[in-house]
Amino acid sequence: MKKRGLGIWKRKNSWYLDFYVRGQRHTECLGKVSKTFAKEMAAKRRTELLEGRLKPKALDPPFEKFIDIYLRTVSINKASKSHDRDRTSAAHLKEFFNGKKVSEMNRMDIERYKRDRKAELLAKRPNASMASINRELALLSHAYNVARLPNPVKGVKRFEEFGRERFLDDEEEERLFETIERLYPELEPLFRVLISAGYRLGEVLALVNDPEMVNFKEGYIKIPRIIRKGKKKDVLTPLNDALTQAIGKAIRSTGVPKGQRIFPYSIHSIEKKWKRIRKEADLEDAVRIHDLRHTFGSRAGSKAHDDPYAVQDLMGHTDFRTTQKYVHVSMARKQAVMRRMDRSPNKIHDIKEVAAR
Numbered sequence: 001m002k003k004r005g006l007g008i009w010k011r012k013n014s015w016y017l018d019f020y021v022r023g024q025r026h027t028e029c030l031g032k033v034s035k036t037f038a039k040e041m042a043a044k045r046r047t048e049l050l051e052g053r054l055k056p057k058a059l060d061p062p063f064e065k066f067i068d069i070y071l072r073t074v075s076i077n078k079a080s081k082s083h084d085r086d087r088t089s090a091a092h093l094k095e096f097f098n099g100k101k102v103s104e105m106n107r108m109d110i111e112r113y114k115r116d117r118k119a120e121l122l123a124k125r126p127n128a129s130m131a132s133i134n135r136e137l138a139l140l141s142h143a144y145n146v147a148r149l150p151n152p153v154k155g156v157k158r159f160e161e162f163g164r165e166r167f168l169d170d171e172e173e174e175r176l177f178e179t180i181e182r183l184y185p186e187l188e189p190l191f192r193v194l195i196s197a198g199y200r201l202g203e204v205l206a207l208v209n210d211p212e213m214v215n216f217k218e219g220y221i222k223i224p225r226i227i228r229k230g231k232k233k234d235v236l237t238p239l240n241d242a243l244t245q246a247i248g249k250a251i252r253s254t255g256v257p258k259g260q261r262i263f264p265y266s267i268h269s270i271e272k273k274w275k276r277i278r279k280e281a282d283l284e285d286a287v288r289i290h291d292l293r294h295t296f297g298s299r300a301g302s303k304a305h306d307d308p309y310a311v312q313d314l315m316g317h318t319d320f321r322t323t324q325k326y327v328h329v330s331m332a333r334k335q336a337v338m339r340r341m342d343r344s345p346n347k348i349h350d351i352k353e354v355a356a357r
Contacts, residue, residue, distance in 0.1 A: 015035065016030065133159055
């Protein structure tokens with residue numbers, strides 16, 4: 001008979017525990033004991049669960065099952081590309097931690113994982129980036145945090161990551177657009193907008209033939225923050241000749257009606273074509289469509305010495321520190337600053353003459 005509120009019950013000659021703590025059910029067979037002992041054990045187990053000294057059985061599955069639950073219930077709600085990346089990361093984690101219980105994981109296990117994964121990546125490519133390991137640890141940490149379990153990743157130092165920014169030079173850009181016009185001429189305006197405005201691919205594909213977004217009369221493009229997933233502000237880009245011609249060409253060539261998307265393609269279809277374009281243009285595999293945005297940022301930064309914050313607005317960065325990598329300071333400008341700070345009474349007209357003495 002079960003005693004309501006106490007969480008104990010007796011069947012034949014054995015007493016059992018059966019109660020919930022913070023939404024988690026705890027069951028346990030105590031065997032042939034007294035009712036008083038069963039009540040004491042119920043109070044003790046509740047305290048252990050509340051203080052974290054006892055892990056509920058439901059939260060201590062095998063590691064591979066734990067990660068699969070995370071993928072089905074948490075990761076599935078992310079963007080498709082993020083979910084795909086999570087599945088790839090999870091495959092590496094499950095291979096290494098297969099057979100372990102969730103509660104058995106500790107910081108030393110994570111350090112061993114870092115060591116072995118690093119060796120695996122370097123064996124494949126001597127100059128491999130460790131960024132993928134950081135993504136795997138981030139997924140693992142998030143899974144533990146969502147489950148509100150002691151996190152074995154906490155305090156583990158991540159690998160240093162170096163920027164992946166790749167900027168196209170003028171010759172590469174020329175080869176790129178020659179290839180696009182030869183293979184997919186209908187996509188030429190789209191790629192012109194990408195490299196001329198610094199937008200993300202999803203933002204360009206969301207452009208609609210509507211003055212609210214593309215206003216030829218007022219001379220601007222507006223990317224609302226609702227399209228810029230997770231971003232806090234709209235981006236307003238003044239139209240220059242390159243953008244005006246590219247968007248105008250796209251509207252005229254396909255006869256885009258008012259209120260319809262100017263570039264009616266999917267991200268997947270463009271990325272698929274990009275692989276062929278990149279190969280035919282003799283660009284290395286590491287070059288991504290997103291690097292056209294970096295190319296725009298680099299060029300804008302090199303021309304915006306007097307107003308670097310304009311680059312921040314054009315790129316849509318919330319934090320200026322993100323923009324700083326695009327703002328290049330030439331040696332000539334640094335020399336000009338140093339000359340303005342020079343307090344020496346003796347002026348040197350030609351520093352090369354001094355070096356030759």
